[in-house]
Amino acid sequence: MRMRRVATLLASLAMSTAFQPMVARAHHSAAMYDFTRTEWLVGTVKEIRVMNPHTSLVLVVSNDRGSHEIRFEGHGANNFYRVGWRANLVKVGDRIRIRFNPRKEGGEGGFVTGFVTSQGKQIMLDVPSRPADVQAPSDHAP
C-alpha cells in the first residue's frame, strides 16, 4: 500500500516539476510522459546531471537505428538520494540500465524512475503508476 502511495506521489511530483526545456525554459512539466507504462533500456552514459527538480541523462544506445543518443529526464536528486544514490555513483562512460516511463506520443526518451549502475547497485524509486487525481477533500468540516 505504501509503495503504491509513494509511487502515486512521485508521479504527482513529476507532473508538477518535470523539466520541459523544448516548450518553455521556465516551465517544468511531465505531462508528456505515460506514468502507466514502464520500460527498460541499457546504454552508455554520455551526460548525467542528478539535480532538482529533475535529473537529466543522455544515454548512447544501440538498437535497430544503430548507435545514437537518447535524452531522458527523471526524478530529482533528493528522491534518488533517499533510495541510495550518491555523488559519482554513475559517471560518464558507465554502462547502466535504466527504468523509465515512456513518452505518451511515442518516440525515444522518457522519465527515469530507477537505474542499475555498472557495479550492479540498484537505485529504484517505486514505480509510478499514474499521477494522483485531484481528490475531493475528505478532511474539511461538512
Added chain:
Amino acid sequence: MAPLSASAIIRFWLIGACILGCIAPQTRAGEVHPDFSGVWVAYGTGPLPLLGTPPNDSKLPFTAEGRRKVQAFRAIIGSGEDRPGNYCLGSGMPESMLFSGATGQYPMEIVQRPDLILILYESHMEVRHLYLGHKIIAAADRLPTRNGYSAAHWDRETLVVETTALKEQEDEAYPHSEQAQILERYQLAVDDKGAKVLTDTWTLTDPVFYTQPVRGVKRWVLDPNGILLPYDCTEQFWVDHLDSLQKAQVEKKR
C-alpha cells in the same frame, strides 16, 4: 575571595542564559514546553495531500465569490497540470504544510528557539517563521506572502499558530483570499511504538472564499536520523543557460 567584576558578572549571566536557552529553549516563566525540533515525515497512511487548484466540482464550502474566482483561475490553466511548482514556486500555506513529508519524501524540519520557531519544508525550500512573544510585529507591518505571517504562543503544551498576511491564491489545494486566517494547534505525542508524533489540527477561515471554516488534521512522525536536502529548483535553468552559451561560442568559432 575577590569580588566579581561587573564584566565577569555579565559574562556569567550571558553564559547562564545561553545554557538555559540551549537546555530548555522553550522555558518562559518557569514553563517548559515540548521540543518539536527535528526532521518529520508524514505519519500513517491517510489520503495523499492535495496539490494544485481544486476541480470545478470541488466539495470545499466555497462562497459564490470563492467558487467564481477558483473557476476563473481554472479557466486560465485549463485542464493542464499548471501549478506554481512547475515554475519553481512554493505552494504557500496551507498546501506547503500539508504536502510536507508525504510518503517519506520532502520532509520538514523544525528548529526551535524561545522566541522563534522555524519550519523548513524541503520541497522548494519553503520556510515559515513562527514568531513568539516580543518578536511578533503589528498586523499593519506584516508583508503579505504565500506562507503568510505566523504569530505563535503556547497554550500549555500546545503550540498555537495564527497565520495571516496571506496573499490571495487560487493556485493551491485550499484556495483563499488575502483575508484568510489559518489557525494551527501543534501537539506532540508518542504512539504505541514509542515514536514521536506531531499533530497539527488546522482551521482555515476566510469569509471571502468560504461559507464556513475548513478544518483538517496533519500528522508527522519524527525521523531521528532524517536530514533535509537542498532543493535548488532553478539549477536546471542555469545549467541550460551555460550550455547554450557554450554552444554559441563553439558555433562562433566555426
